[in-house]
Amino acid sequence: MGNEECRKTGEFCLDPRTVYLAPDFVEACVQNNRLFVKGNEAVAMAALEAGCRYYFGYPITPQSDIPEFLSRELPKLDGEFIQAESEVASINMLLGASATGVRAMTSSSSPGISLKQEGISYMAGSELPGVIVNISRSGPGLGGIDASQADYFQSVKGGGHGGYRIVVLAPASVQEMYDLTMLAFDLADLYRMPAMVLADSVIGQMKEAVVPHPRPAVDLPAKEWAVQGKGGGEQRIVKSLYLGDGELEAHNWKLYAKYEQLRGKEVRxxxxxxxxxxxxxxxxxxxxxxxxxxxxxxxxxxxxxxxxxxxxxxxxxxxxxxxxxxxxxxxxxxxxxxxxxxxxxxxxxxxxxxxxxxxxxxxxxxxxxxxxxxxxxxxxx
Amino acid sequence: MRHDVFIAGFGGQGVLLAGNLLSLAAIAEGKNVCFFPSYGVEKRGGAAMCTVVIADGEVGSPVIGNPTVVIVLNQLSLEKYGSRVKPGGTLVINSSLIDSSAFARTDISTYRIPMNEIAMELGDARMVNMVATGAYVQLTGAVSDESLAEALKKALPERNHRFIPANMKAVAAGAQQIVAQAG
Amino acid sequence: MQQVFHRPVSLKDVQTHFCPGCHHGTIHRLVAEAMDHFELQQRTIGVASVGCSVFLYAYFDVDVVEAPHGRASAVATGVKRARPDSFVFTYQGDGDLAAIGTAEIIHAANRGEDITVVFVNNTTYGMTGGQMAPTTLVGQKTSTSPYGRQREKDGAPIRMAELLAQLEGVAYSCRVAVDSPKNLMVAERQIKTAFRYQVEGKGFSFVEVLSSCPTNWGMDPIKANERVGAEMIPYFPLGVFKNVGNL
CATH class of the missing domain: 3.40.50.920 (Rossmann fold)
Known part of the structure; x- marks a missing residue:
């Protein structure tokens, strides 16, 4: 079945011409037209299918399947995988890549997500899309690696400084790990804000049969804000600093309006x-x-x-x-x-x-x- | 139709492979499956456990407090999980490695199968998990033998496909034990 | 009549906010001249840092991303990996690069990211009001070292250009000053060399520029300019510490 047909029916699609799901990997886990994969692997596959070619991360249990998968597959797609020196660096690499208009992602687990909060706040302030996956673990502090929902507040109330929100999606199955990761990229681009996939080791480590839908056709706005070098056009600036009288207040109301729009249109x-x-x-x-x-x-x-x-x-x-x-x-x-x-x-x-x-x-x-x-x-x- | 099984042993006994195999066989039959693994903190030789839930409809919970069937492959697993079998459920014990003389639950069916000996007789001690899988499938009919054989092709890497006939013999031997003991 | 001096096209025709006697304006100009020299304006993405250098976008007529404090070289890494055809430079102060951003600069350099880093060392945190920086000289009084920096307690000032030169990934590392016409001419040349490394795709290049900060040093512009030569250069020697391609 070709990709176009898949798009219409929403059915399983493994057409290598249009869908990239890591052919060797798929070969090993395809069964009865479904893929028997871990939740974390479904996240990585969905990111590739969503067109993400840039990943920046740092090892932490229980999400390491994601960087392992992408470190293997991204080079085959002329993408970039960087194991950064820290969570702080990786979220800022995401910020930089995203500022140029590409789809990019990072993943981590709770303590690492804490470190990323600085960058997430800057991305929210700079209205940058980008996907952050939190396969959360228990805390506070080093806590443990057990399944946890203790990062709810941190995720949905704006985990960093400055009073912002990000899209937070909570998958409950391996299929949703796939579907919601793809949705996260679309919502991030649509609303120009970071989007988080929040799961835990149960959903990340368990295996279920997934139907890998092809990337849905969504009308996304052109990224006319992305810095790519002027190229003869107007100067573009990606920033979160607003010092002029009333500028920052207006900026905050603008961000708020987006959150209201999300509340009206995107609840699931x-x-x-x-x-x-x-x-x-x-x-x-x-x-x-x-x-x-x-x-x-x-x-x-x-x-x-x-x-x-x-x-x-x-x-x-x-x-x-x-x-x-x-x-x-x-x-x-x-x-x-x-x-x-x-x-x-x-x-x-x-x-x-x-x-x-x-x-x-x-x-x-x-x-x-x-x-x-x-x-x-x-x-x- | 719903089936749930909890398999526990130590790393190297093939606990996760058994769970994967059952899952793949069930998927081949068009059923919904959730395979949930868990491990001890050791990188080698620690505890290895998995839960497999197979259902026609909603799978629901990946974890089960009182599983319908529990398969224990080592002594520690019996001590930790023997009490968890759902009343009316079934416990399958690898009697090669487990002394279960002190285990006395009467509200469940208990099968003692010398899995290591059986596997060794068939040529490889590593097939303990296949003996266990055969016993489970015989007990529950959760998946068919044909699906299992087919699933082995997926569960085992290509280079090990030559062992599939031997593995299926181990499956049959496990099933035979159930038939004999249920006698 | 021939025009021999003009504003670089990469620099906007605006007045800067920098204090009288501050070297930032001069350094901006040298960077813009290098940009013009290689005709980079249309494909440059600058990465601004936090501090007095944050207004990069207000003075340079190029695309700019603003990075969190200390993270400019990580942001630049993301930018360059995503847009390898662009020219990417960061412009960072000493608090930003040599304190809070140490991990990011070391690892970007060590990966050999194909970016150019302009590091402005004025031995103090300028924008926050003259606190002690990792580059503050021993004995130097600042608002958070009122008795002078103590080697035993605060450590000695970090020499970033030498430190980074140790890393395999670094192609070019130098230190320049802009306190005299002679030093300025060397600075102009070496900033161009640093740019050339990236233009030719030859790896990570780093220029440390010694700068005055008259306001926070509590000096008039002339005295502050003199201090660069009298106190800073003896501790932070000028020179090229690495030049793998002999460019």
């Missing part, structure tokens, strides 16, 4: 058995998967339980909560932390909705099981 979420639910569980990423099994078990017991899973963490799907809690008055928020998303959930539900919380701060042995979540469902039902 999944509802699972939520229509008739008397209790709606809300969770994102890895723990939403665990919750799903618990919900299926609860349904077998006759409990009307559903799931509301934000896919975009910023913009947060507030309207979905408002609508669902118009009818269902009990929400159980489950997170791999001591309670972060719950603040946004509370702001989004209707006034008379009860919001319960169950959290497992990340660490060895702290990943909850479906049975454990079923207990919580029974308790609050």
């Amino acid at each position: 979420w999944e509802e699972f058995l939520a229509d008739d639910a008397d209790l709606v569980v809300t969770a994102f990423g890895s723990v939403s998967r665990i919750a799903k099994t618990a919900i299926m078990q609860a349904r077998e017991e006759g409990l009307k339980v559903g799931l509301l899973r934000p896919i975009t963490l910023f913009p947060f799907p507030a309207q979905a909560y408002a609508r669902i809690t118009g009818r269902c008055k009990k929400v159980l928020d489950i997170e791999l932390n001591t309670g972060q998303m719950i603040e946004d959930v509370r702001l989004s539900v209707t006034k008379d909705t009860e919001v319960f919380f169950y959290g497992r701060p990340p660490g060895a042995g702290s990943l909850p099981t479906p049975e454990e979540l079923l207990e919580q469902i029974r308790k609050h039902y």
Whole structure:
């Protein structure tokens, strides 16, 4: 099937003329027209398919499959892979590459993402696109490498200085690692801002069958701001410094307007058995998967339980909560932390909705099981 | 249809290969699969575990607290995970390396299979994982033998394809043990 | 009548914000002249740093990216890798390059990035108000070394041009000054040489330029200019420390 046809049907496509998915790698993992790959590998494949040819990173567990994959494949595509001296350097290399108008990416895990916050703030201020993948791990500090959602605040509230937001996408399957990475590049370009894919070691390390859709056709604005050398045209400047009277305030309102636009147009979420639910569980990423099994078990017991899973963490799907809690008055928020998303959930539900919380701060042995979540469902039902 | 299995042993016993193989076979049959590996912190010889969930519909959780089937390949895994088998579920023990005389759960089915001996008789101790896989497939019918044979081509690197017949013999031997013990 | 002196086309026709007697303006001019010499204006991407040099885009009529403090050479790495046909230079001060940006400059140099770094050493943090820099001379009083820099406590000033010359990836490293007509002429020539390295695709080039900072030194422009020769050059010797291609 050719790429054009794939685009129309959205089906599996391995046409090497138009889709690049690392042919040797695909050969090793293609099965029944699907690719059996790790979440991290799906991220790397999607980046290539999205046209990203520049990657800058620094090794850290549990995301190293991404730089390993790209260090192997990018040279074959005349792309650039740099293992930088630090996370700080790698985010700034991303800033530089992105400033010239190319699609570029970095990936890391929580402590490394902390180091990148300086660059992310500058990119937000300079209105630069760019994709940052956080296969997060537990903290604070060195913490551990366990699956964690403790970076929710850092990701969605603007992790660096200056009061900005970035797009934050939270995949819950290997297929979504693929699809949302590609979406991250498009949203970053559309809104001229950094976009983050936020997952953890569960989603990064698990393997599932992926249908590698070809890059969707999206109308993207020309990058008329990109620095490429004047080439006879007007001088272009990529900067975040605004010193003139009123300039910076206006700039901040301009950024804010984009965040509002995102809230209106780009929210994404999944509802699972939520229509008739008397209790709606809300969770994102890895723990939403665990919750799903618990919900299926609860349904077998006759409990009307559903799931509301934000896919975009910023913009947060507030309207979905408002609508669902118009009818269902009990929400159980489950997170791999001591309670972060719950603040946004509370702001989004209707006034008379009860919001319960169950959290497992990340660490060895702290990943909850479906049975454990079923207990919580029974308790609050 | 839903199947979930947890396989645990130490690095080198082929735990992850067994999980990959089951997953690939299930994908070949058009099913949805999630394979979730986990390891000890050691780079060599540490603990190796994986969960495989196979479903016609939503796979749901990649981790299962009380798996329907647990396969333990070494002593430590029995001690850590034997208690986790879902009531009414099944525990498969590699009796070559595990003393299970003290293990006394009566609410589950327990099979003791001398996997190392069987694998060695068939020519290679490394086929312990294939014996375990054969036992699992016989127990659950989660995937067909044909799919397993086909999946081996994917799971093993090209240079090892000559071992596929031997591996399938190990699978058959594992299955045979279940048949005999269920007797 | 022949015009023998004119504003470089790469430099905008605007007044700078630099203090009277500051060497930044002169250094800007030398850089712009080198740019004109190789006809680079249309394909240059400058990387501005944080400090007095941040307004690069206001004076140079070329495309500019503004980097976070100290990260100019990492940003330049990204720019050059993505646009290998462009001419990429950074313009950094001593706090930026030799303190907070040490890791970035060392590793960009060590990778042999095909970029040119102009490093302005005035022994102090200029824009933030004259605090002690890694290049502040021993005994020099600044707003954060009110008793003078102490070797035992603060270490000795870092000689970046010599340090970078040790790295395999560096093709060209030199130190110049612009405090006298003679030094200025050498500076002009060596900045061009540094540019030539990148123009010919021959690797990482580095020019350290000693500069005055009359305001923060608490000196009038003439005294400040004299200090460059009297105090700085004895510790920061002028010269070429590496020139692999003998360009």
